[in-house]
Amino acid sequence: MQSIKTICIYGAGALGGAIAARLAAGLNDRVVVSVVARGDHLRAIQENGLKLWPAGASEPIVTRVHATDDPSTLPPQDLIITGLKGHQLGAAAAGIGSLMHDRTRVVMVLNGIPWWYFHRDSQSCYAETQFEELDIGGALWRSIGPGRVIGCVAYQGAEVTMPGEIRLSNDGRFVLGEPSGEASEDLAVIADLLISAGITIQTTPRIRDEIWSKLMGNAAFNPISALTRALMSDIMADPALANLAAKVMAEVKSVGEALGAGFTMSIEERLVHSKNVGDVRTSMLQDLLAGKALEITPLVGMVVSLGRLSSVPTPTCETILALVTQLDRENRRAPG
Template sequence: MSFKSICVYGAGALGGAIAAKLAAAGNGVTISAVARGAHLKSIRENGLKLYEAGAEKPIKVEITATDDPYSLPKQDLIITGLKGHQLGDAAEGIAALLKDGTRVMMILNGIPWWYFHRDSQSPHAELQFEELDPAGRLWRLIGPERVIGCVAMQGAEVVNPGEIQLSNNGRYILGEPSGEMSDDLEGIKALLTAAGLNVSMTPRIRDEIWNKLTGNAAFNPLSALTRALMTDIMADPALYDMVGKIMNEVRAVGTALGAKFSITIEERLEQSRHIGAVRTSMLQDLLAGKALEIVPLSGMVVALGRLASVPTPVSETVLALVSQLDIENRRGA
């Protein structure tokens, strides 16, 4: 279908960056955004500013922004920028924007709620996890058949309300849960590419989910527990060793569920040395007093490890620690 109306639902760091790029490109597409708080207020009053990596001047766009999705018309395409633990509460709002044929491109870290929909890599097709989708609201109100999976290799941060900074020239990998190379997939890729994003497609989106989770499950919780930047974690011998152990556990669980990995753990560690002095998204949320994205990352490594009879002792320890940190941090906030 032709995607002429697009809502970015959750226009924070990454979602806001995509909204800004799409709006700046024009291409006859109407862009709206769902945001909240001071960020929403600034977008409404001053527009949305995006500083790309290395740029001195921002892209600035004016877009329709609201905290009330029911005030928007039905959409051809919804792009979610929410984290996994935020999606359940947004299910009704997202569903209000759906019409026949609407696709929902979900940018998620870790294991997504739709992971086992039409999964042919493991014997667990259509398995649902309550911890990823409480009361099955996402499965029931949105439907996994609408989903386009998206793995984003893009560092982004809201540096001020209405202002987003990208830390790298990222890339986005899209895939249907079924593995089909559909017309919708082609259309969304063309749309995002025309907006200046580096986009590719794959028939094996779950492989890409596990490849990214290899890093996220290690660096995100460790950065929150230590408040360390990526460079600091990689420079500390004990933390470096722990990163490697978590990565090996993630790979073992993913492999047991049929995932294929494109590089070795040693190569992944070497890549991580060059990411720079970056604050992970979990560290950003910790410092802002927000709930942490624990379940789709560490939580599901442990849960799926049990499902596949793969031991994950280091991940279990990290999960216990970061879960309590989350409770105490929000209590303090």
């Protein structure tokens, strides 16, 4: 991969905006950073810049980036980093595709099972299998192509506290990996660039292990928090809710292992770790309170679907899926 001169953050919400601010502040004039955003958040970025509050900071990082809601106004990009959630990607497929040239790579920062999951998968017997619920009509597979993708799992708490302003709850880290597991030149160049911007990056030959490891927590805590309006600390302080989370984790672990994933952290260790997260609102709870569509399919629905594919029972996840799906319908129902 040649040197990266242009980067577009497609979806500059909490996580995407945080990455954009880090890149703009850390790389100075080495790279042109653009963002695709919308609504009041976009207008605030255009008028006042993008403000990022690192964890524990007394002053924000304020950066100026080119911000638009129309990707057609941008030139082809060397690197695209998506900050959209899985259920938002399909509508953006054509826009993302319009920003690519022959060598463009796309870092997909996603929670849950991504649309490209089985591309060049050697851990299971389902290589190149596609799922309609993750990629309706094959729009992502066709417009972007799984061969462009570098997988990314984010361990970064972030929230848009007001338009144009993002607050981080931890220092955060990001794990990158090629779907094939290769230690490619592209992967190395992208990782080095992000590290030089002050972003903590790790690379792995087994990105699917990392996907399942994070999903073990997300599949449990995101829907439980949305259904109960509870913060992470509230969930872990309630024995019944913590036990429910453990049951979800056990099902996720069983499905992941059936598909060849490895887990380095036990359920018990994950629960202990979760007790230390603090008074954090999960991303699903944030979306619920904002009246937005919930990220259900990648986090819960695919655990059920992949459980069926691999003949692993997922009764707790099936129950939570039914409940949170109805919650989403009611939450987005127009008043009156």
